[in-house]
Amino acid sequence: QKEVEQNSGPLSVPEGAIASLNCTYSDRGSQSFFWYRQYSGKSPELIMFIYSNGDKEDGRFTAQLNKASQYVSLLIRDSQPSDSATYLCAVVPSGGSYIPTFGRGTSLIVHP
């Protein structure tokens, strides 16, 4: 069973809309959660992290964490074509290795 699950997409939204990306994880003891953005042909770059239940906002991005339901989401408000990329969810599981586990990513397409 994959430890971090994401819908591969593509998720297609119109410019200016809210894009909602979801991620579920299997290790209930996981403590830290991350969202990376990867443009085609480029390396992943960290855009958000969240450690506590609830919402964390940074500009147009909001990360939401619900540990009881074991999901983390990323909302992108006022989506722009430049947001078109693959978004990777990463989770640091319990157990002490501190090695993040990545999901396979969701492809987001923002069309004008």
Next chain:
Amino acid sequence: EADIYQTPRYLVIGTGKKITLECSQTMGHDKMYWYQQDPGMELHLIHYSYGVNSTEKGDLSSESTVSRIRTEHFPLTLESARPSHTSQYLCASSERPERSGELFFGEGSRLTVL
């Protein structure tokens, strides 16, 4: 700003050649990683290191080897390259454990084995 460098960026070689992909970081990070990623596919962890003289194999079985003699340097070596090794190799680093999920990635080394 992340300072992690990979060389070469692109490499085309013949089967059976020995290659070393270089990765260096100037941030003093203890943890370093090597990932393999095919186009449009997920990241696969192939090696990681907690610090000098520490190396571990990742989730994906790999014929490559790594070394960590200096904090800043984490090279990956393929003794005899094969076409199945054709892929993008990404090096990353992170700092102390409580921020271990905050990875800084290099630009990658795209390897093609003919």
